[in-house]
Amino acid sequence: MRGCKKNLAFLSLIFCSFCFSPAGAQVPNPFPTPSPTPSPTPLATSNGPMSSLKKMSLEELMNLDVTSVSKQPEPFGQAPAAINVITNDAIRRSGASSIPEALRLADNLEVAKASSSGWDITARGFNTGLANKLLVLMDGRTLYSPLDSGVFWNVQDYLLEDIDRIEVVSGPGGTLWGANAVNGVINITSKDAKDTQGAYVEGGGGTQPQDFGGIRYGGKLDADVYYRFYGKYFDGANEVLVDGSNAGDPWRMGQGGFRIDDEGDSQNHFTLQGDIYDSAVSSTAGDGESAGGNVLGRWSHNISADSDLSLQLYYDHTYFNAPKTQAHLGPFVSAPAGVFADSLETYDLDFQHHFHWDGANNFIWGLGCRITHDLVTPAPSLTFQPTLLDQGLFSFFAQDEFELGNDLFLTAGSKVEHNDYTGYEFEPSGRLKWNLAEAQMVWAAVSRAVRMPSRIDHDLEEPTPNLVPFGIKELLIGGSDFESETVVTYELGYRAQLAKEFSTSISTFFNNYSDIRSTSSTPSGPLGLLPLYFQNNLEAQTGGVEWTVDYQVLEGWRMHAGYDLLQENVWVKPGQTDLNNALNETADPKNQVFVRSSMDLPGDLELDPAFRWVDSLTYNYNAGVPGVVPSYAELDLRLAWHPIKDIEISVTGQNLLHDYHLEYAAGGPFEEIQRSVYGKLACRF
């Protein structure tokens, strides 16, 4: 809901800003994506594989991936990329009650809460409206919407207890993942059904969320066939307007699902899983609903010790409707109120094959095919043309990793993708990894990635039915010749386990963007302006640093710090125009600081404070006139007690430093995020 609400908010913003300045040209900035961040959180601290393995519990040992050719306990420690891994334990100890909240644990993301159900999340900048340069996957299922390339975070939920990990890569991932992996990739992985056996129940409430409950049961269908099913719901409280008054936007959601894993032999692994959800959110415009479901099957097959393949097929259906208030052009009502709805069906098939070859090459290739069937139900002020659109996305990729010399490895490959708007797109990358000493690595990469057009870029229409007698048919439309946005990224990073207790990672990047979305006017049209339409008239360069440090102070006490720097420079191509003065695509903090502590106290207590400071961000207030969201500092604090092993009682306070604070602004009215406290009881049996 949040998503659709946000989406619509964006659209109405475009409209609203226009009505604020009828003579002026303003155009909103449709989608953002942003943020800089630093990196890795070691899964286990150690100066060698043995010492880290020995510290692990039996459960942790059983959860290690051991099939990799790598001989390190922390596989991600070797990845030549800017990657953060959020573990199940880190999510639990953070007190996060939703996936977007858990993403605050990834230092290499910008996470801004815009309303009770609305989130704006990106990596390395471009966080306006709906960030559109991020690829998000849940168990292999793509979550971004082809409607606007954004993710409706309000309907991406799961029983957090059953999430195994969230991998967050900042920087392009187009070579392996393809379209939309421009600024980053978020990969959410749920636990194998084998690892969620038995019953789990949680419940609680407070000021935000007001009340919630979840239940999971896992069992065996056969000797090596495991299943689980789960259900959860929550009631989210409203947030407040800038003056502290109730924003009237409570939301609630229920979700249920299952997962079956057949691990009958070491050669084959079958997974079948599915979820359904329903969500309702209110706003001043009225009530809206989101609902959907998905089912996914995957077959992984080990051909030999050096070769494996996987085949995955899924179906996903998402639906949302959202009220639209009447639209205005200056003092005139341009369109009556109504309801906008979107129904999207996705069929996706993925195949990949990975093998070692010739002793020195680690090769992976794959094929993908995605068919979408999107049906829009227009509101008087908002539609997409055509309202019904079937699209196909076909892709092929290949990548090889090989040793160039002593301790020096090169990974090179490309994806080739064909979409209905722009045809073939190429997304090559080369990555160099140098193991310069024991547990120290330097890496460098050059990559190209593409954001292909989404329906909003190409098919959007904001009709003005009431103004047709005056010759005005639309305010804003998509660009029929809208092209893909592209980036070429240069990265350099260093990661090290400098001592048993101390690890650090630093990633730097320079991005060169072409053909970023802009808004143009029609001088020959009504008012010398209308309709406004999308073009690719912007270019941009961004650069930044993402730095993390992890320090095990004592046996049961761990500290983490992260810092991000992001410099953005966006300009209009010479000889071209943008009604938003190149302001609409970015709303990003230049600096972010994170400090977290995770402490085990006597008496089976856990204490986890998390501090963050987020710099001010500049957004497109109106037609290229900037607005500013001030910088803020906030503190979350969680205290948990385990009276017996399988029971956990916790209290989590979030955003404790202020009664309410603003994190994000686009469209309006702006909402601020309140201090909140909730309690939770979780039992396992």
Place this chain on the structure above:
Amino acid sequence: MGLLLPILLTAGAPLRAEAPVSKEYQVKAVFLFNFAQFVQWPPKSFTSAGDPFYIGILGEDPFDAFLDETVKGEKVDGHPLVIRRYGNVEEATGCQILFISRSEAGRMADILSSLKGRNILTVADSGNFIENGGVVYFVTEGKKIHFKISLEAAKQAKLTISSQVLRLAQIAGPGKE
């Protein structure tokens, strides 16, 4: 697509180029070390308080030095952990934990029958092990190492296995599979 990341991320060569043992056996070695702590042997298994606690490897050693490093300086109830390597089963009768290597997979029935009645936690990852009276069997499921435990075989060897281990195991046995 979700599978790509782990593959990508793990595709590289190790930072520690010298690490000689596959991760699979590193993890199995640490499991053996854990079993020593989570299983109780009958008191008569040791003649005196300072007797070594022997972890034996029968057949080809897949652990290299990793198992030795893992238990170095470690004790279980005051018994220092010591690794022994055996060429045939007759030599192995005095150990507390015996890992039976893949090289012996074809002789599993003979090996286990000659250990019958001994207070030995037998462990293997190959052959018809559980069916022939072995106690702990490693299975690689997906990309992870899990284990099956035969309660009947543990009982015959008079071993008490902690519930912390049992609740993670698949319970199996000659009668069950």
